Amino acid sequence: MGRVVFFISEAFRALRRSAAPSIAAIVTIVVTTLLLGVLVPVLKASEDKAQDVRDQIGLNVYLYDDATPAEIEALGKELAAIQHVTGVEFISKGEAVGILQGRVKGDLAQSIDELKSNPLPASFALDLDDPANLNTVSSAISTVGPSGEPKPISPIIEEVKDARQDASKITRVTGAVKIVLIVLAVLLLVASLMLVGNTIRLSIYARRREVEVMRLVGATNWFIRWPFIIEGVIVGLAGAVVAVAILWLGKVTVVDPLSQNFELVDSFSTMGFLPLVIILVASATAVSALGSGITLRRFLRV
């Protein structure tokens, strides 16, 4: 217990005595943590958005108007039994009009009312466990006959449609964005690690004589190392706290007002602020402490 107190007081003594390098290290950590703090939510948001789009992709099975309720019910059961299908929803002609009216407004909505008959077909909307299985499922519903024309499993099926083309486009775009962001994040992480390591090394290099003296009066490596690690923890914590404060300020003054006005920005704040803060503080502290501990190694070989 006395040792812990001693190590902590040693760390604070070192911080006081070498204020300039300590502040340099803190500023380095603030900058890199800030960049990460912006990048991580953006990455997370784009990933979530892509997942969202993928989740919406399903299959629509359109039916002929002359299908009887019994036939429809039988087909519903048949569709639900197909592998990879997680949900089957029947949309009647009337419901289809309702959905359409919900989507369009003004004159167009009125013109739907003016229609004498309902031109929309009834359909089944199928949910799949994974968009990758679109092909399998759609070919299970509608096999291709020998002459090339589709041959559905039931005579009441008019057409099987999926949003595959849209989906693959979206997946491709979000995939590219994701790769770019990940590469950026990794580069930033490597650069920040090197920068922090270098700053720590400078501050330790300035005290290498001190370390040498400690070795010569019989201090064990860990006895010398602990104060340096605690110092690293303090520097990392301080840097992370400042960075989080700036991020919070940015969130309150820029992102929050924007998200009230624009749905797009709102959808991007998919990551809770608290988990982000925890991740940032933990990683900044860990990097700083490990950096101190590892850099010290080369000075401990006396």
Next chain:
Amino acid sequence: MALTRSRSSRGRPRGHDDAAARYTQRTGKPPPKPPIVALKDATVVYPGGHVALERISLDVQRGEFAFVVGPTGCGKSTLIKMLIREVEPASGLVEIAGYDINDLAMSKVPLLRRRIGTVFQDFKLLPNRTVYDNVAYALQVIGESRSEIRRKTPEIIRLVGLQSKIHNYPDQLSGGEQQRVSIARAFVNHPPLLLADEPTGNLDPETSIGIMQLLYRINRTGTTVLVVTHDRDMVDKMQRRVIGLEEGRLVRDEHRGSYHDESTREFAARLKAQMDAEESRPGD
């Protein structure tokens, strides 16, 4: 006195076990303690091929006060470094209190250094610590309790005569005072062996006598003291064992003067008298 508390077979006394058993069988008495320092053909070669020490063999008994003399570059400092395992010999045996220190695991080296007080020529004080903290560090390193540190530290600082500068930083002290701090730090654990590398190297004769007096006082508590110096005058006056090195070879090992019990005060008076006599001699 065991120098390290090694539990493994590493660092155990070598060759002494059998001899000790035979001695006890023959005489019925416990065997005599091995010499505090025993070198057998110790050779140190620095990277680049420079031979700093060549086949040095010597013993230093417990309680001895010995000088190591020789011109610059003769290997005196290397000898000290070898004894605290700052450098390792290329060949030969280095034993401290019967333990082969080069057989010691790297992690045990701090334990060795805690049992040897070392006074460095350049003091090697921690620059941003006060006199008190510098001395206390040696106690903190061995895990001494805070109450013990608070008791022992002022005591040893008083012994070296620096109680009025206890809260000063090293750069506020004179060379002699810094050397005293260095000695206080080396001795605060009461190690069985104290090594001093040119303790009077940068000091005026008056101050040198004070430092020597201090080392002598420490020697009288039973600590073996090994002083490396090029100050032949001082060595002649002290009349103690002298080990001479030249170009890394042992060229002289003689016990000068008698080992009669001299009080610290008598010792200082004798040194001073000799120095005054020299000063009054014209043309010297």
